Amino acid sequence: MQIELNGKPHPLPDGATLDQLIAGLSLAGKAVAVAVNRQVVPSAQWPARALAEADKVDVVRAIGGG
Amino acid sequence: MNMNDAPLLIEDKGLTIAGKTYRSRLLVGSGKYKDLDETRAATVASGAEIITVAIRRVNIGQDPNAPSLLDAVPPSEFTILPNTAGCYNAADAVYTLQLARELLGGHKLVKLEVLGDEKTLFPNMPETLKAAETLVKDGFDVMVYCSDDPIQARMLEDLGVAAVMPLASLIGSGMGILNPWNLSLIIEQARVPVLVDAGVGTASDAAIAMELGCDGVLMNTAIAGARDPIRMARAMKLAVEAGREAFLAGRIPRKFAASPSSPMAGRVA
Numbered sequence: 001m002q003i004e005l006n007g008k009p010h011p012l013p014d015g016a017t018l019d020q021l022i023a024g025l026s027l028a029g030k031a032v033a034v035a036v037n038r039q040v041v042p043s044a045q046w047p048a049r050a051l052a053e054a055d056k057v058d059v060v061r062a063i064g065g066g
Numbered sequence: 067m068n069m070n071d072a073p074l075l076i077e078d079k080g081l082t083i084a085g086k087t088y089r090s091r092l093l094v095g096s097g098k099y100k101d102l103d104e105t106r107a108a109t110v111a112s113g114a115e116i117i118t119v120a121i122r123r124v125n126i127g128q129d130p131n132a133p134s135l136l137d138a139v140p141p142s143e144f145t146i147l148p149n150t151a152g153c154y155n156a157a158d159a160v161y162t163l164q165l166a167r168e169l170l171g172g173h174k175l176v177k178l179e180v181l182g183d184e185k186t187l188f189p190n191m192p193e194t195l196k197a198a199e200t201l202v203k204d205g206f207d208v209m210v211y212c213s214d215d216p217i218q219a220r221m222l223e224d225l226g227v228a229a230v231m232p233l234a235s236l237i238g239s240g241m242g243i244l245n246p247w248n249l250s251l252i253i254e255q256a257r258v259p260v261l262v263d264a265g266v267g268t269a270s271d272a273a274i275a276m277e278l279g280c281d282g283v284l285m286n287t288a289i290a291g292a293r294d295p296i297r298m299a300r301a302m303k304l305a306v307e308a309g310r311e312a313f314l315a316g317r318i319p320r321k322f323a324a325s326p327s328s329p330m331a332g333r334v335a
Contacts, residue, residue, distance in 0.1 A: 006123040026130040033121075033169035040164045058123060060165050062135050064105060065120025065151050066095030066237070066286030 001053040012051060019046040021057065032061050078310055081282050083259055084175055084207035084228040086145075088115045091276065092306040093147070093261065095286025099295065102138040108289055109139055112299035118147045118177055118284070121166050146170055147209070149177040154190065156180060156197035163201060175228070176201065177284075179211035187237040187264075191218050195225065202226045211263050214248040216255060223258055230256065231263035231284060234275060238287040240267030243274045253279045269298075269305035276309025277317065 001014050005021075012021060018041060022028055034041050035058045041049055051057070080087040094114040099105040109117055117139050136146070148166030150159040163176045180197055182190040189212050201208045207228040212218055214232035222230050232252055235241035242265060243249065253260050259281035266272050266285045275283050283306055292298035 006126055008126070010126075025124075025126060027124065030130060031134060031136050031169060032124060033165045035161070035165055038161055040168045042168060058165070059126075060121050060169065061124050062119040062146070062148065062166075062169060063122050064096040064099060064135055065122075065149060066097045066118055066284075 001051075003051055003054065004056045006057070006059060010057075016051055017047055018049040018051060018057075021051065022046060022059070025059070027059065030061070032059050034059050078314065081259060083116075083209065086175075088145070089113075090115050090303070090306075091282040091310055092272070092303055093118065093282060093284040094289060094299070094302075095284070096135060096139060097151075097286050098290035102133055102135065104295060105135070106138045108295045108299040109144070111296045111303070112289065113303040114144075116145045116147050116175075118149045118286070120151050121148055121162050121169065141170060141173075145175065146173065147175060147177050148173070150179050150197075152181070153179070154181050154193075156193045156200065159193075159197040160200050160204075163206060164204075167206070174205060175207045175209070177209045177211065177231075178227075189213050189233070191215070195221055198222055198225050198227055209261070214245055214252065216248065216251040219252045219260075220255060223256065227258065229259040229261055229281075231261045233264040234262045234271070235265030237264040238291075239265055240288060240291075241265055242267050242271040243278070246274065246278055249275070249278050249280065266302075269301040272302050272305040273309035273312070276306055277312050279313055282306070 001012055003010050003012055037056050080089050081091045090113045092112055092114045093116040094109055094112050095118045096105050150162045153159040153162055159180050167173055178197055180190050180193040182188045191213055198208055198210055202225055209229040209231055210222050210227050211231050219230045235244045261282040261284050262275040262280050263284040266288045272283050289295050289299045
């Protein structure tokens with residue numbers, strides 16, 4: 001299936017969970033926050049959160065800014 | 067009294083925002099530094115306890131082990147103030163801060179800014195008010211970048227924001243305190259802290275803001291863009307302290323007449 005990750009198409013195996021997506025990006029344990037279709041998903045819920053075709057996922061972090 | 071004893075000054079009670087008291091009245095941004103070492107060094111030199119950060123999408127494919135901002139200025143050491151810089155409507159701003167709250171482990175203190183256009187970076191006040199209302203209802207402590215309009219500031223206060231932060235001049239412009247009279251009107255009526263956010267260019271600007279009675283000053287470019295950011299950070303720390311002391315001390319009134327500092331009696335002339 002294909003999801004949209006940070007605004008760009010991203011292929012994923014069917015039925016992949018949010019946890020698997022984050023691990024695949026080597027971001028497990030990093031200071032990031034995640035939302036699916038603009039709903040924030042707390043990290044404790046990542047393993048149970050299956051992704052679906054065309055889901056829009058945002059993965060964000062803190063960077064320098066005023 | 068021993069002549070060497072300095073008289074006891076009443077200590078500044080500090081800046082209380084959403085129930086927490088900070089010694090420093092200077093808040094700093096973390097943008098525009100050349101690297102994370104400089105970010106940290108300038109932040110430490112400024113004495114600031116609250117530091118703003120931006121929330122952005124991770125660059126997919128970038129080294130996930132590269133040092134991150136929160137390693138340089140960790141939440142264990144500083145109060146992190148996530149902002150909504152770059153948001154042009156209420157929905158995006160609220161979404162950004164919901165992500166920030168999750169990122170920072172349930173952290174509630176945030177800086178709201180909803181911009182009007184790219185040329186001026188002036189706040190879009192209708193969208194700012196809308197976002198502030200949603201965020202307050204959702205339990206956030208919201209510090210709000212706003213226009214220097216006392217009516218808009220009062221509307222924000224009535225919504226229950228934690229602080230109002232009028233611009234002194236355009237973001238990043240370094241033009242200083244352009245309308246001290248409007249700031250004074252906002253300060254006079256305010257029941258929440260008033261911080262100047264945006265426009266400070268150099269130390270005297272920060273001192274003027276504090277002398278007017280502002281509770282604090284938030285700045286980024288004035289420090290990060292200086293030739294020597296770490297030195298400017300220290301200058302700003304001293305300026306904010308000096309301005310606060312002058313405000314508490316109470317300045318002499320301006321009058322268009324001279325008044326000699328030395329007594330007239332006993333002159334040899």
